[in-house]
Amino acid sequence: MSNEPTPSGSDYQPTDRRPIASRERAVFKRVAAILVSRGVTANAISIFGMISAIVAGVAQFLTSHWISGARALIVMATIGIQLRLIANMLDGMVAIASGKASRVGELYNEMPDRVADAAVLIGAGYAIGGEPTLGWLAAVMAVFVAYVRAMGKAAGAHNEFCGPMAKQHRMVAIIVTCLVMAVIPSSITPAWVLPSWLGGRTVSLMALALAIIIVGCVATAVRRTIRIAHALKS
Numbered sequence: 001m002s003n004e005p006t007p008s009g010s011d012y013q014p015t016d017r018r019p020i021a022s023r024e025r026a027v028f029k030r031v032a033a034i035l036v037s038r039g040v041t042a043n044a045i046s047i048f049g050m051i052s053a054i055v056a057g058v059a060q061f062l063t064s065h066w067i068s069g070a071r072a073l074i075v076m077a078t079i080g081i082q083l084r085l086i087a088n089m090l091d092g093m094v095a096i097a098s099g100k101a102s103r104v105g106e107l108y109n110e111m112p113d114r115v116a117d118a119a120v121l122i123g124a125g126y127a128i129g130g131e132p133t134l135g136w137l138a139a140v141m142a143v144f145v146a147y148v149r150a151m152g153k154a155a156g157a158h159n160e161f162c163g164p165m166a167k168q169h170r171m172v173a174i175i176v177t178c179l180v181m182a183v184i185p186s187s188i189t190p191a192w193v194l195p196s197w198l199g200g201r202t203v204s205l206m207a208l209a210l211a212i213i214i215v216g217c218v219a220t221a222v223r224r225t226i227r228i229a230h231a232l233k234s
Contacts, residue, residue: 018161020089032093042095046112049087053116056080057123064128071182077123078178081171084116110146117142117167121210124174129181129189129204138210141217142170148221152228160224165216177209
């Protein structure tokens, strides 16, 4: 979220925010307070989160090219995705705590999120055991889910953050998959051969995770559309 004050100089307080229970934890409130005292801007935190996601995506991509270091890269990707989620939470907390939250900030907060989603999901598609087509499709669906929410807000409804495959759910799905891949020996990792019309590639857990994300995103888009339509009618 932007640290620029609103043009009118009023204290803008966003009320339609993504519900994140971790915001109420003392440790994150303390971290936000420290960041504000050090002059760290919400925009800088948003950019940091986006860069963390890009690093995670690149690390996933490299797992299929550097097999001997795949586990280390998977752990790096896991850390990068987790840092992205923490940054997504802290940027808003810092913007509000510093008194510099703004409507313009909400706009710019969305842009790094879309890049981060694409980086992680496309990277997962090229990861060891992944499938590029599924990675790209998951990225497209992630953007579409966010688009449905944004269109609902523009039409006059509230921001609809419901799942089952909202942003945090997508990232958790990839994190869990990465952790499982880092722990389970490759010799016993389940694998499947895709039909010839899908390229005949051998895929594993990451492809399964992406498929679940895609199906979940479709369900999420439908559910959000129904809830937004109901809100607009009432």
